[in-house]
Amino acid sequence: TFDTSAIKNNIIAHEKSEFVYTYGTAGFRSNADVLGSVMYKVAILAALRSKKLNGATIGVMITASHNPEEDNGVKLVDPRGEMLEQSWEVYATKLANAKDGDSLVQVVQDVIAQNKIDVETPANVIYAYDTRPSCPHLVKCLELGLKAAGAQSTNFGLKTTPMLHYLVRCINTAGTSDAYGEPTEEGYYTKLTSAFSAAVKGKPRLSTLHVDCANGVGAPKLREMTKHISSDVLSVDVVNEDITTLGQLNKNCGADYVKTQQRAPPSISIKAGDRCCSFDGDADRIVFYYVTEDGTFRLLDGDKIAGLAALFIAELVQEAGIDSIKVGVVQTAYANGSSTNYLTKVLNVPVSCVSTGVKHLHHEAEKYDVGVYFEANGHGTVLFSPDALNIIKTAEAKTPAQKQAITQLAALTDLINQTVGDAISDMLLVEAILTSRQWSFEEWDQAYTDLPNRLVKVVVSDRHIFKTTNAERQLVEPAGLQAEIDALVAKYSNGRSFVRASGTEDAVRVYAEAATRAETDDLAFKVAQLVY
Template sequence: MITASHNKVNDNGVKIADPSGGMLTQEWEPFADAIANSPTPQHLVQLIDEFVKKENIRFDGARSAEILLGRDTRPSGESLLEAAKQGVYSIVGATATDMGILTTPQLHWMVRARNKGMKATELDYFEQLSSSFRCLVDLTPNQIKMNKTDDKLVVDGANGVGGEKLEVLKKMLNSMVIEVRNSGKEGGVLNEGVGADYVQKEKVVPQGFYLKDVGIRCASLDGDADRLVYFSVQSNNASNIDLVDGDKILSLFALFIKEQLSILKMEGDDHVDENYEARLGVVQTAYANGASTDYLKQLGLEVVFTPTGVKYLHEKAAEYDIGIYFEANGHGTILFSEVFLSWLDARNNELSSKSKGSEQQKAVLRLLAVSNLINQAVGDALSGLLLVEAILQYKGWSIHNWSELYHDLPSRQLKVKVVDRTAVVTANAETVVLRPPLIQEAINVEVAKYPRGRSFIRPSGTEDVIRVYAEASIQEAADSLANSVAKLADQFLGFGNSG
């Protein structure tokens, strides 16, 4: 996939989908890095030769390989796609298939579908999303249909590919009133003052949204449509928003899934003993707001943490029958195990013959519809948006009801320049510092000074800085805690600027 996601329009890059449809396997990352940084063509050929031998890859054309190529709307994408084709065709037995202009999650979905022997065109993607969405909406309890959720949804398309695709999708969803702004047709610039990354980080309205939008449910996609956040415009100031981020999307999904599993366990059918005890797991990173973690634990859910990075979240979520993960930035999805899906299918068949139309059967059908709607290859803003809309309809909730699930703890993030970021070694999903010694004890002393205090440091993955996260019961306390911990990081690791 040729895209630079939420970065500026002049940037471009590559995202690679594994045969599973997921991200590139971690074992191959060093090789990908080495290739990208290869100084000469000769060195590149040598690297490939060494890697082929190490991995025992047959290079004689005996096995064919098909590479699906996609790109977003960036002007540089066309020439880069041609270069990618040339690269693919230089490999004996490999063919390149140009899938056209796509969102990143669409390409991941196509690779997964193709390798499962399923239909994998863009139309198939749209049809699967729209039909499973309609199925979920049809299963909304009758009494809730009377209590209509605010009808209109306004979506910021980041002036990118997601806006284009949503325009196509909404034609297949007659029951939904969607207005797409910043679709790229109005002449706006990709990711400039628009998009999920901008809205989530700056906590302001994107371009094209005004005071007249107060009270309306709004959503924002990022540049390649793999992130999603919701927001509502505040009445007192058009630039202020009430942000509904990835943590709250995760909480909504987890609440809904838990409710369906609870219905499945209800007494009243003849086969309670055959109920499969599904393991539902919620996966977060240390950056998840503490209030969201508290809320999920109060629901009685199993919450686990991984180091920062979608690849770690996805891998952990795959260990459950149903694994849900999201980052606060709006990237995440729900994974269903094949074993659990097989059980749901069998349970549906059994209930069809014995208690068709029962609450248990409806719960089974809802879970099956969710598994078809949500993109199980990778986080997908379009499928995520439709699932949010279906659940809000199911519960009869406005965006305000959803936002009130819990109140975020105030937080602050800082960066500290250091001599060598690798001097920091962390454990427990980056929440505890093992090295340098004594710094963790010093952080603990600072954290203990503040009600609801929590703070951690971790090395940046890209630059020589240490990232500091702090949260507390009030903003002033979060700011003060972040500054105290930043000073500690500077004293232990930096240039001693803090005295």
């Protein structure tokens, strides 16, 4: 039953009446102080979404990823473990901004009418949260909303974001021909670790991988994962795993720190030959790094992971004799020009460029038989189409080499979390490839050399006046600005620069790359001046 008076009467008042909420690329995200009222409404939205989809289970994840510890956020997960369908983001925003019980009920009724929702359909919702101190309170607010909406719900407790996506998909596919796995944390570890063991079978183990967990949820979960795999097969050293001391989450560590600062966290003493990687606060992003003999820091970011995965999978389908399967890569404008050049000119794989935001990459990747997608910041995964999965599953080997390639491909389809980018799964993917090839980070890094690049944040009075086209690579408004940028870029060798409004911060981002560091900095600075 669906009782709008319960929804109205239990409403959690807005913490700050003037605050305007927006469901953006990362769901709702802000200082945790203003999110209690939002959790209540997100719960109601999740219930409506479930009812609309005949009672399919919807996921709710409470996290603010790489943001500072005092922030929090929430996002919805659709039945196949994907991000909430875009057309529903506007409902999320409308609900969140409803200031009193009556206007809330009005928005709820609009959503029901517009989507012809049968309110008698049961609603099923599962939820989880990260290590932030504000989570327990926000969970209570969410639960009040779930109760008011009459939803059946399960609290999955502390989880990484990709684990929740995995669980949602498992629950909704249980008992079908494309059952995704056991809908438990245990099931997640078992699926990934058995796939990893199969993928590296017969190959010597690599040296220890040092994993910076950003003092977040990735730490206890990675530790738990290692219990499911022998240290003869994989050796990881968990670093930055303090999830109890206040203020430590993402502080001077984690994937975002490493990518934006282009250096290792000070808490890691890294010497030549060491292999390191960093997760972000909710363990859906990963970047790898090492230092050379002369002490130079080298980053292996999302672009490098995409290149490695595309190379490996393209060669495996050749070896397996099933090269009707075509590999494609999806990037955003933030991908380093050298990586795009490597993919298109060296690997000869098709590359598409889409707007920032995982949902855009994910949908584009679904168009390929095997779609590799990564944001430069380390968020990404690999999608296998139903046809490709079927071909791999039914392929018959004529030689031992073919058999080996088919086995490895099949293992990869289980190893890779196909719902969303997943630091633990991506870490295992990279380790499986490097183990298979017996490659060091240096060897992986040799594919191409990044062009020097610079990302600058410019605070402007109104970022919404910056409108883009061509996957955010060109401005259409303010009029004339793009022509000025083009004129500047033309003066630099290998120059490229673009400007877009951030979807997660109140600022405009300027990206620039060029042949040398000095030229890059100069170009970024001059474009930023045009914007300001």
